[in-house]
Amino acid sequence: MARVAFIGLGNMGGGMAANLAKAGHDVRAFDLSTEALDRAKAKGCLVVGSAEEAVEAVEAVITMLPAGRHVREVYDRAVIGKAPASATLIDCSTIDVTTAREEIEKARAAGYRMVDAPVSGGIAAADAGTLTFMVGGTEEAFKRAEPFLDIMGRAVIHAGGPGAGQAAKICNNMLLGASMVATCETFVLAQKLGLDLQTFFDISSKASGQCWSMTSYCPVPGVGPETPADRDYEGGFAAALMLKDLRLAMEAAQDVDAYTPMGAHAEELYARFAEALGGAGKDFSAIIKMIDDSWRAPAGSEAPAPPVTNSKG
Numbered sequence: 001m002a003r004v005a006f007i008g009l010g011n012m013g014g015g016m017a018a019n020l021a022k023a024g025h026d027v028r029a030f031d032l033s034t035e036a037l038d039r040a041k042a043k044g045c046l047v048v049g050s051a052e053e054a055v056e057a058v059e060a061v062i063t064m065l066p067a068g069r070h071v072r073e074v075y076d077r078a079v080i081g082k083a084p085a086s087a088t089l090i091d092c093s094t095i096d097v098t099t100a101r102e103e104i105e106k107a108r109a110a111g112y113r114m115v116d117a118p119v120s121g122g123i124a125a126a127d128a129g130t131l132t133f134m135v136g137g138t139e140e141a142f143k144r145a146e147p148f149l150d151i152m153g154r155a156v157i158h159a160g161g162p163g164a165g166q167a168a169k170i171c172n173n174m175l176l177g178a179s180m181v182a183t184c185e186t187f188v189l190a191q192k193l194g195l196d197l198q199t200f201f202d203i204s205s206k207a208s209g210q211c212w213s214m215t216s217y218c219p220v221p222g223v224g225p226e227t228p229a230d231r232d233y234e235g236g237f238a239a240a241l242m243l244k245d246l247r248l249a250m251e252a253a254q255d256v257d258a259y260t261p262m263g264a265h266a267e268e269l270y271a272r273f274a275e276a277l278g279g280a281g282k283d284f285s286a287i288i289k290m291i292d293d294s295w296r297a298p299a300g301s302e303a304p305a306p307p308v309t310n311s312k313g
């Protein structure tokens with residue numbers, strides 16, 4: 001069993017580190033939050049006082065941090081040049097493609113093998129060890145990272161070279177955000193046209209309109225399988241995180257001059273829902289509340305709708 005550094009023990013990282021410890025690895029855990037460290041200790045990790053201490057004499061470094069700036073800061077200050085050059089570096093955070101590629105290049109220049117390995121699946125999947133990992137990096141770096149990722153996930157897919165994991169993640173989530181909005185407005189229209197929503201679900205989930213947002217994650221309470229909609233949109237994948245991923249997708253689209261009007265529209269709608277209407281902490285399917293007039297914020301309290309444009313203005 002290996003000695004592994006795990007940095008970033010929040011909602012996702014906490015469960016992931018616990019699964020590595022449960023599998024018998026010697027997990028050296030660090031986070032800025034003492035509550036997160038206490039939880040990691042209770043789950044079998046050895047808590048240390050700094051990121052630099054965590055990476056001493058390890059075979060792998062795994063990070064699960066909020067955003068690109070945290071990843072850059074931690075790798076530049078405490079990982080690259082501090083961990084043994086034989087250590088495999090695995091960043092599982094969802095960050096921008098540019099930062100991911102830059103950090104992998106810095107690591108490569110210092111003699112490390114590093115991958116970007118963002119995940120699909122929420123907190124429950126992190127706890128259960130059933131995440132999907134999309135991995136970017138060389139074949140050799142992927143092969144070294146795979147045994148650790150296998151413990152934390154159900155599917156580990158090599159997406160391509162450095163940054164390909166982040167690219168796959170934001171492309172997938174741009175599609176998810178746009179398809180969720182489309183699913184929500186479809187149900188609202190169906191209701192206004194007098195359709196029974198369970199009957200419409202039964203039809204559309206077997207017809208050409210079917211998509212994951214409808215069939216597996218239906219945004220209407222009491223319709224389809226059990227989803228966050230049945231728990232007043234608590235838990236699940238927060239609208240704030242969907243907004244973050246849509247913004248990363250729009251940044252990437254701008255960088256490579258890709259025309260993404262549906263993604264841009266989804267970003268505007270999620271910004272309005274999460275930031276102007278206070279929906280940030282709700283599951284992302286709760287955007288149906290904004291689309292259906294009867295579920296909108298009380299009259300008079302709603303912020304004006306922003307103009308809807310696409311990424312080309």
Ligand code: NAD
Pocket residue numbers: 007008009010011012013030031032033036051064065066067070073074092093094095119120121122123236237238241244
């Ligand atoms: P979180 O905010 O719960 O956890 C992040 C942790 O990083 C916090 O505990 C924070 O204290 C720690 N941290 C920040 N800076 C640090 C530093 N310099 N050194 C050490 N620790 C530091 O976030 P999360 O929900 O666990 O998400 C982590 C990543 O996973 C994000 O990139 C997110 O987009 C992605 N993600 C989240 C979900 C989800 O459902 N929560 C799903 C898929 C992907």
